[in-house]
Amino acid sequence: MYNPKIIIDLIADNIRKTRNPFGIPKSMINNWWTETPVRPEGDTLLFTGLMYQFTPYIEKTTHYLERYEDTKLADYMQYSKYIPKFIAGTVLALMTPGKEKKKADTIVRNIVNILAKSNVEFYYKPELDDYSGILLYDLGDQEGFVRHAEFVAAKLKRAGVRKIITVDPHTTYALKVLYPKYIGESFEVKTYFELISLRSKNGGARVTLHDPCFYGRYLEMSDVPRKVLANLEIECVEVINSEQATNCCGGPAESVSPKLSKEVLDRRVEELQSAGQPIIAMCPICLGNLKKSGTDVEDLSSLIARSI
Amino acid sequence: MTLVNPEFAEELERFGVNTALDCFNCGTCAAICPLIYEHFPRKMIRYIQVGARDRLLENDKELWRCLHCGLCTYTCPREADPGELILGLKRFIVSNWRRS
């Protein structure tokens, strides 16, 4: 296990400087929109919260954290406050493979296509799309979270944003629950799959959903993706511990202890595999983490895009 | 020897920790927690109840094992909100680090 203080200080410092946990300029992380036609003005803002775009960087950092956990380097980091360059910043950006960045961009583009096919009107402005700050909240850096959230919300308010479409459970929870509670700013927030009205007979597939903690338990909306899939004639084979009683994939521990994260992951994967079907994730953290186990997993948006 | 601090629970309220006294130590949370680790989170809640501030500070890093997954909160028969208590303890510790 790493000393949480070092990890929290590093993340908080990166967020202060670059507004994201990796200390990489947003212009290097968020590029999917440059090759995708999206309206720049409108009534409802698509707010990705950048988390899908982060997945290749998360994979790279945790790869190194995993390698050095409980080694002399981890001890050295603790006492000298030395942070190896490959954990954050432009060195991390340069070492993260372009192929993985493209895969992450494809997920966001699929979501854009699904919304367009459902005749949902929305616009996108990259300058308004920021990280929500939820990791600071989860790690207990409440002051840091509030400061960052105020920055993000103030920008949205200045731009007159009232309605928002999100794409992942962490950002959704932050905007729907934490922003009103801790900084007194409210928006009308919907996740993309709440807005889908698509029917198809091409389905026929059977899958197992891994409900993320925030959608399943905190926001109690597990029925929504199941209805979306039912309309596409895709069958969900349930496992024990799903919906509100879902079991965490272990992802949230990956920055402090990749070993612990893997232990929790292995147990969850075994549960999910017991259904014998391909696994569907709907959270960038779950998706990246489940992939590490080598199991057959894809994002909900990829399955929907393929079926319509 | 552990020093017991009766004002500890009060000190923690500022960090959103205010349901610890609802817990009756049944252990449901520890049985269901995916960490499967030394009576976690029940043990930490017990430290609050008995005012074992020093004991908590000695073991503070363990709080970051918690995934904030909310399964314990979902199953707690007393609605003591164990998951949020752990998050509140993290806030307390971070604030202590920042001040020191």
Ligand code: SF4
């Ligand atoms: S927090 Fe709830 S589940 Fe855990 S020991 Fe206390 S009463 Fe039982």
Ligand code: SF4
């Ligand atoms: S919220 Fe933390 S303590 Fe509660 S079940 Fe999840 S990991 Fe365990």
